[in-house]
Amino acid sequence: MTPEFLDKQWIKIIILFPIGFGFMWIWFKTGYTIENHFLKIEYGPIKKKIKIDEIHSIRETTNPFTAPALSMDKIEITYARFHTISISPKKKMEFARLLLKQNPYIKT
Template sequence: MYFKSKRDPWMTVLLWAFAIAFISFPIFFPKFGVWMTPGFLDQQWIKIAALSPIGFLCLWIWFETGYTVNENVLKINYGPFKKLINIQQIKSIRETKNPFTDPALSMDKIEINYSGFKTIAISPENKNVFIRELMRHHPEIQIKS
């Protein structure tokens, strides 16, 4: 079962602003920042080749962040980054508002403790359905408040 990441408005603005800036500035404003770059780096194709991938990475993260619960595996996609967690190794789940970077597009997250002392925080759109789906595969998961 696939769960989209919840998206906060501030994260929407941030990712889209970076994507638009990194993709459009070197293309439509070739003289932008000329005073800051040495001669070789002043060439437009170098700016496009260096900055556009960052913009496309922001879009990739925006469109490809989600979580899939299969029979024994929780698959986390965060743009080009992927992580697999064995559901049987999940020890506990708790809600968190942790601002640190995680594969999530929202501050409204759940923290998953698994495989000893490993922790990851994600932000599925419907946390209750997501937790029930994990519990269906591994009923011994502790839900902490």
């Protein structure tokens, strides 16, 4: 049995609209760019910059619990000191080549 105030349509809209908007923002604003020796990651409202010189290794992964990635087919990047992030660029191999071009010491 649901509380009586949740039976009102406008309450549902007020509660669900921000959640839906957040999911849409993440879905349409997830992207990765390589620019000025930085890997820039945009994931909805979250933005992250990683120095390409600090990247130690990249490898393929399908771990569902690492983000920001919209796909299960991802690249896991280890950088700085004990930091890891996974991304899912459309052309993984080409993206990895671009990173290796700027930092040939990245282990694959």
